[in-house]
Every structure is written in C-alpha cells, then in structure tokens.
Amino acid sequence: MGKLDFSPIADTTRRAEIVALLRRAILTGQLEPGQKLNELRIAEQMRVSRAPLREAMRELVQEGILTSIPYAGTFVIDVTAKDIDDAYSLNKVLDEFAIERMWPLRDQRFFDELDRRHEAVKQATRNLDTTRQIETALQLHGLIHEWADNSVLLETWQRLTSRLQMYFALHQRARNEPVPAEDVHDTYVRLLKGSDMGAAQRHAREHIELDFEELLAYARSLEQRTSKGARADRAGLTRNRPEGD
Amino acid sequence: MGKLDFSPIADTTRRAEIVALLRRAILTGQLEPGQKLNELRIAEQMRVSRAPLREAMRELVQEGILTSIPYAGTFVIDVTAKDIDDAYSLNKVLDEFAIERMWPLRDQRFFDELDRRHEAVKQATRNLDTTRQIETALQLHGLIHEWADNSVLLETWQRLTSRLQMYFALHQRARNEPVPAEDVHDTYVRLLKGSDMGAAQRHAREHIELDFEELLAYARSLEQRTSKGARADRAGLTRNRPEGD
C-alpha cells in the first residue's frame, strides 16, 4: 500500500478560527491581562455573529486564559506572581515525570524532531523575533511531553504552556531588548540525547529555574500598580462544593 | 464590624445550570461513553434554546469529558484502558506533589475538614449509595490538592477527577454489588494526620494502585466489544503544530 499519510483537513468552523485568533492575541500579549473583551465590538471586527464568538470564548475560559463573570463580561486572566510560581512548580514535576516516561521511547525520529525544533529556536533567535522565539522554545520543551505517550499529561502541559507563554510574552514586551539566550538549549538537547536520565531531569529543573526568577521578579513589580480589571478575580473554581449536605 | 461572610450568590445563567446537569449525567454514567448528544432533543427536554446548551457543551469539551467533531456531533468521551492508565499514573505524581506542598500547611481546620469528608464517605457507604460514595471518596482525596495552595494544581486535579469519577461510576454500574470498602480510607486519614510525610505519600500511591487494577481490568474487558460511537476518536489536541515553517 502507498505509505502516504495525509494531514487532517482544516477545521472549517468559524468558531475554531476565532479560538485560534483570540488565543494568539492573548498569548502574544496583544490583549493585556485584565482587559475586558467586548463581544459586540470583537464580533464586528471579525465580521462574525456573537454566537460562534461566545462559544469560542467559553473554550478559552475553560482553557484557563480567560475568565468570565455572568452579566459582567469576559476578561483576560490576571497574571499574579503566585500564579507564575504555581505554574512553574507544577511544571517541574511534570517535566520530571515526562522525561521518566519518554526516556525508553526515544528513537531516531525523536532525535530528529528534537534537532528540528532546536533549529527553529535558533532561527527565531537569529531573526530577533522574540514572539516566535518564545513559541519555538516552548515547542522544543514540549517534545518530551508529546513523546511521553500520555494524553492526559500532554493536555495538562498544554494548558500550563498557554499561561507560561503569556507570561513570557508579557515579560519580553516589558523590556524591549531581545534575550541573548543563544545556546541555552544546547545542554538540554545534549542531555536528552545522552544516557543519563537523572542528569536530564536535574537540568530540566535547574534550567527552568533560571529564567523563572527573572520572570517572577517582573510579575512582582507588576503587582504594585492597580490593574484596571482588578475585579476580574477568581470566578468559578468551586465545582467541588458538597451540594447535598 | 460584623464578622459574617456571605457565600457568593448562585450562578443564575442557564448555561451554568446546563453544565451542571450535563456533567452530572455524564459522571454518573447516565450518559454512556461514545453516546452522541443530540442538541435539539436535549434543548427541548431542558426547555432551553440551543445557544446556552451549545456553550455549555463547549465548556465540557474543554473539560475533557466530551469530544466534538464539526458538523458530526458532540459525544461523551470513550473510556480506553490506556486513558485510565494515563490518568492514574499522572495522578500518582500529582498526589505526591500535593502532599509535599500541603504538609506544612496542615492545621486544625484541615484536620476537621478531613474528618468531615471521611465521615461523608462512611455515611454514603452505610447508605449503599454507590454514586455518592464515589463522589465523597474523591472529595476526601481532593482535600490534599485543595490545601496545597496551588491553583494550577487544583485545576489539573479537578480535570483528572472528572474522568476518574466517570470511570468509577461505569465500573460500579457494571457490577451491581456495592463495594464493601468500609474503612479503606482509615489508614489514609491517619497518615495524613501523622508526622511521617513519606509514609503518607507512599500510602497514597499504593492505596490508589489498589482499586486501579480492578478498574483497569474492567476497562480492558470493555475494549473488546465495538462501541457504536467508536468514530468519536481524538479530535483536536494538535494545537502545537508549527504553523509557519
């Protein structure tokens, strides 16, 4: 038989496209944290009715980068230092788990893909395209999760990644200078190709710790000024209440 | 000032109520895996238009217990042995992390809440209410995650829990006999009150392992018969594709 695999056909619903557009706008920082999303205005701009737009927003709310308050509006989530800290500490655990799981599954295809993504990061770095740099770096990092053959882990990591990407983008936006970070990933890639799993896990943990401190400091500095969308605080999250008691 | 705190007002949107109704139906197994959700029919039964229903469905899709295929329909996710395995192995990691984090945060309020939830499980067990038993057991288990003071962890665990609850409910449904499991949780609760964190972590891991094997065997037996909704396979999940290359 012919050994040609077709890629799945593109999503042809407006909803999916809206989701992609909005997500991109949020993750690149074009929509700022705390900002309110006016349905009517966005719908007009996109030449779309409010129905698919609202459905798209619901998805992003569940994805964790929007938050909705009934009859008040839907807002981009606020970035608190605690959130970043939480996300990072969990990410470390997930990384360790992912490496453990994917370690015996490494093969030539893995190494090739690893190099490919590493190259993409270097490319973006050369081009001084910081947005793309963040994106590719996270994709490089995500390979271990994709390769771990655990769909739940992958979903979890992708949710985490959305926020991390948003945090990084904001950080980059704040200070306009591009990160030099030329070959930060070299060690990471080398260790993933090596034979010492423990070393790879340790490096993943420390490597992350690195730019984390910087990011955290930035978030703390943001915390001072009062965000105009400050009332868009935690809503929902109380699924577990013991209703019958 | 008066020291009375009011609980937040109930969500008064139809959407929220629909979400709750649908989630309950799915998690208790009233809606079976692979089953298609006909929008028109459900909307009529609930006396609601399709708009809020569809928004509710979008939320549950992102929550991971429904899956949607454009122009084909929305289905309850299929339960594969691999999914259960994945969820459990990740859950073990999360438990360990949660215990580590909440350990220094334990106080009297924690112990009280622990006892309260433990009592709820025993109550449900006495009443032979298996659905409620599953629910309360998971709530007991969830306390460590709620107490870990990490919102991202909590969200992640709640997503996982949804599936686990669904799996358990299906399992219970299959074999009608209620689980004896009278005091399975006694040791768990005792260790969480004790001073040996490592022991608590170890127990959490092993205790889970217990009913896991049973559940997994059941899932494997299901895998034989062809589900009528079999084509409702993984859709989406490919957010990470490198679009510009």
Next chain:
DNA sequence: TCTTGTTAGATTGTCGACAATCTGCTTGTC
C-alpha cells in the same frame, strides 16, 4: 453631605429562524 431610589444606556444572556453540512436512500446507468 451622605444615602437611597430612579432612570437611561450599554452589555451580556437567550431565543427562534435560516444556512451549511452530513448521512442514508433512491435512482439511473453500465
């Protein structure tokens, strides 16, 4: 001046109808 009630405007939530798409059946042709 402070509080409370009222009202107008804007925004979100919901509805019913229409358009686009899929599925299965029928029909026609070889």
Next chain:
DNA sequence: GACAAGCAGATTGTCGACAATCTAACAAGA
C-alpha cells in the same frame, strides 16, 4: 448486481433580534 450521481431528511453552524441584567449618572430626601 455493482457503482456513481443525486436527492430528501436530519443535524449542526451561524445569524439577527429580543430579554435580562449591570453600571453609572442623576434626583430626592434625611
């Protein structure tokens, strides 16, 4: 009989309009 084309029927996706709710400004009264 096998197969492709085409035609209902049903279902999902989208639209425009209406209802419910919130916000802020303003007026009335203590």
